[in-house]
Amino acid sequence: MALSGFPELLPAQRFVENAVLDRLRHTFELHGFAPLETRAVEPLEQMLRKGEIDKEVYVLRRLHADPDDAADSSGLGLHFDLTVPFARYVLENAGHLEFPFRRYQIQKVWRGERPQTGRYREFTQADIDVVARDSLSFHHDVEVARVMAEALAALDFLPPLRLQINNRKLMEGFFLGLGAPDVPAVMRAVDRLDKVPSEVVGQQLVDDAGLTLEQAAQCLALAGIRSLDSSFVSSVWALGVSHPLLDEGLGELAAVIDGCAGITSERLVVEADLRIARGLDYYTGTVFETRMAGFESLGSICSGGRYDSLASDGKVTYPGVGISLGVTRLLIPLFQQGLLTASRSVPSAVLVALPDDDARAMCDTIAQTLRARGIPTEVAASPQKFGKQIRYAERRGIPYVWFPGAEGHEVKDIRSGDQVGADPATWTPPFVDLQPQVISQKVVE
RNA sequence: GUGGGUGUAGCUCAGCUGGUAGAGCGCCGCGUUGUGGUCGCGGAUGCCGCGGGUUCAAGUCCCGUCACUCACCCCA
The missing domain is CATH 3.30.930.10 (Bira Bifunctional Protein; Domain 2)
Structure with a gap:
């Protein structure tokens, strides 16, 4: 349950x-x-x-x-x-x-x-x-x-991931410089920008945070700023608000963004995003959030x-x-x-097929020889028909089935069907087959 | 905590105005007498979430309940 x-x-x-x-x-x-x-x-x-x-x-x-x-x-x-x-x-x-x-x-x-x-x-x-x-x-x-x-x-x-960074000092300084009477209320309203339309947030800034329409528009303009480098600083300056705390926050955020330069790839973007507020009130400076595409x-x-x-x-x-x-x-x-x-649901890279119950000791020896060389191996549970044993491996994603023989052993790659003679003391699978691999699929729309 | 949706086979779901349960996928077997996958044929599987009510008869209608799920809240 x-x-x-x-x-x-x-x-x-x-x-x-x-x-x-x-x-x-x-x-x-x-x-x-x-x-x-x-x-x-x-x-x-x-x-x-x-x-x-x-x-x-x-x-x-x-x-x-x-x-x-x-x-x-x-x-x-x-x-x-x-x-x-x-x-x-x-x-x-x-x-x-x-x-x-x-x-x-x-x-x-x-x-x-x-x-x-x-x-x-x-x-x-x-x-x-x-x-x-x-x-x-x-x-x-x-x-x-x-x-x-x-x-x-x-x-x-x-x-792809997007690490978004902002700074509480920057926001508070901006709101103070703007003359906001209730900074935490402004913060709470801005924090909702990813949930509700900006018009609603703007209204909330007026109704709950006591801002004028003009001040609310300035806050929304600030929250709309984002950049992959420190160019956000001049965008904020362009809004014409000044406060010592704002300058301090701008400097800190620019330092973090510049410090992360070079990390950005097609898989991970680090950016300044001035709408990131964080609900928790114990943050006092840099704040982080991360979104997944x-x-x-x-x-x-x-x-x-x-x-x-x-x-x-x-x-x-x-x-x-x-x-x-x-x-x-x-x-x-x-x-x-x-x-x-x-790539598979068990660690085993090799299943040693069991021809009959009398062969179990020999199969265990083969398995031990492979394990001693770091190859995860299991022995088939019962001497079923080889077709069944291969299917057992296939269901679990085990890539290789080992067939013991009196004259010599063979190992089969059940993905390709290739089967070759092999010695448990020397045979080694490709490195990627030793451990299960993480398989990721692209989003299909 | 508040509000919506949904509970049927292992999975995804269909089941009309009530008449005693189905499909696809998966699973098992055989074709293939010790080498899987494809293909063909055959087979198994259900407290229809639970409890009560209405009815000759309930998966279907009513009440309750539980679970799951989505949104709000909040957050990883």
């Missing part, structure tokens, strides 16, 4: 997911990010500090706990992201960590939401963050963007940003910058549309 929102994968899909996780780990470690895993549960008060997501937290309770006894409640919940647990971890282990501390964390998280395509109750996130004590150099904003961009580019079987309705599949007070113990503040990839959100829709799978 499938539980909605708690996806379970078939073996070929899990293989693809493993390939994604392997490549992410590889890229993150290549940049020196340390591996980290935190416990699955956090104290409720820890999680409820940020945002209004309290309803979404799965609470932990003993089956035999007395529901009427408040003291029997564990006070624990499953973590709903990896940022808040990381903040708690940094505070607890500050004495053992070297700052700036760079870590990656790939784990399941849980949210008690209503499931939908791209929205799950249990899903995997891959986070990278850099956190420092007291102050964090701005160049880490660039670093985080570059590392994730590189990691995304390494997932070369995905549809053909899957825009999923929203962002990789987001994050700069937060100046990720954690604080009262005396010391730990600012950070990070970005989080929604591995599950990314993969499940591709699986559902049949755009992504693996």
Whole structure:
């Protein structure tokens, strides 16, 4: 019985997911990010500090706990992201960590939401963050963007991606320079631009954020600016608004965009997009979102940003910058549309056919000889007709069937039908056949 | 949490104004007596989501319920 929102994968899909996780780990470690895993549960008060997501937290309770006894409640919940647990971890282990501390964390998280395509109750996130004590150099904003961009580019079987970057200081400075009375309200309205038509947002800017029609038009003009290089700066200047915070934000965003120059390919675009706002209010500077071509309705599949007070113990503040990839959100829709799978559903590259039960020992020896040389091999379960055994391999995508013989062995590539004499001590399949390969299909319209 | 849609074979679905369940794909077998795929022939498979009601009779109508799904909210 499938539980909605708690996806379970078939073996070929899990293989693809493993390939994604392997490549992410590889890229993150290549940049020196340390591996980290935190416990699955956090104290409720820890999680409820940020945002209004309290309803979404799965609470932990003993089956035999007395529901009427408040003291029997564990006070624990499953973590709903990896940022808040990381903040708690940094505070607890500050004495053992070297700052700036760079870590990656790939784990399941849980949210008690209503499931939908791209929205799950249990899903995997891959986070990278850099956190420092007291102050964090701005160049880490660039670093985080570059590392994730590189990691995304390494997932070369995905549809084209668009990493969109903006800056909260830029937006706030612009809104302040414009004379907006309620900056957060402006932010919320602009954040809805990808959901509702700009006329509606414009009306909301007037009605809810208290802007004049002219000010609202300026905000929409700002949100319409995007560029693949730092040319957005002059576009903003052309709007004639000035504020110190605006200049600071423009400088930071230009630095991030320039810092990512050279990463852009036909598969991954990095651009400044001044409509990106992010709902979460703890971001204070750089903000990231990522969209996947053909899957825009999923929203962002990789987001994050700069937060100046990720954690604080009262005396010391730990600012950070990070970005989080929604591995599950990314993969499940591709699986559902049949755009992504693996070349086979089992690791085996070779099936050793079993002529009869007496031959099992010999077949096991052949298999062991192949395995010793790194070739994943299984022996047929029963001495069925060879046609059946070949079909067994075909169903699973196993590319080779090995036929033992008294005078000599033969191995058949069942895709081509080619069958040749072979020695288990020396025969080696092409490298690509050793492991299942990720297969991606182009979107067909 | 709010609002819409849908629940029939392993999968995708069809089943008219109620008369006791079908197709395609897949699966199994045979043709092919130890080498699959193509082709041909044959075969198996259903608490028609669950509970109740109306009726001589319910997959079909009514009520309830659960599940799935889409949108809002929010977000990876």
